[in-house]
Amino acid sequence: MTTVSVTRYLSTGGVRVYRLPLHVFPWMIGYAYLVLDGAYSALIDVGSGRGTSDADLAAGLASVRDDWGEAIDWAHLSRIVVSHGHIDHYGGLGYVRRHSAAPIAIHVLDRAIIAAYDERHALSVRGMREYLRFAGVVPEQRAHLEQFHGGGRGGYPSIAPEHVLHDGDLLDERFRVIHTPGHCAGHVCLQLDDLLFTADQILPVTAMFLAPERIAPSSGLMHYLASLERLRHVSGVTMALGGHDDPMPDLASAIEHMERDQHRRLERVRHACAVPRTIAEITGAVHPRIRDFNLLLGLQKIGAYVEYLDTRGELRITNPDQLYDDPEAPPRYVLG
């Protein structure tokens, strides 16, 4: 059941945009956007495919009327765009594909995530197993945490997108594609007239996920901050529309908020690195109470911050001999 309603926006060019709320996870609302421009219609993101997400998407679409007062027909959708390869944004593709043959577009770096789900998921499970060891998570806890990551096995179909996006593309002569890696390698923002679809790049309320480049190339904090900086130079935006959280009429201050927040979190990691610690120990020091799935997310995010500080020469590793001699030993980082 949808408890939040569809919201309408109008671009300066007269394009109608409908924000469709979806329960992408039981604890999280996400948004898909329906874009109507005369006979053209596009869906940006499709929800998670879990719980009521598909039904919410169908209900949202059913509530919208086209320029002629007719209900939106799935079969006549012109385009599906996936903002990035995270499950709460592409997981509904299987459902949408059953109703619509509209060509799917996703950034080239996230193409394989939807086109070859099983092989990418298997690799990411393998990568996580290795990362948890590198982070210094004890074996019993590793097995426990791996369950949360391995749960998506066989859960989604592989769907080959018809188009891959690159930075600077003008998709369907409407959407300016701005590649914003960091939160996810192939994350894009889309500019349409004075509207900017920011997906998960700017989330003032929802905790923004980051993973280190070690497990997800083109992810991580350095890319994320560079992408924020890019958005600072996008002009003519009067409303930023995210994949979660409220619309943002003041893009510049939303960017500043995100930047400040990242630097505040970095400072906490620096503080935790006053004594030699593994990534798992730093995570425990910064977030002493998180468990289970949230701990798995926290270990990745703290890993991204440690990687950022280490890459910039702010950290030393205190146990090189142990790293030589013991393949299981995690690096210990300290400021200096």
Ligand SMILES: [Zn+2]
């Ligand atoms: Zn995301």
Ligand SMILES: [Zn+2]
């Ligand atoms: Zn998201």
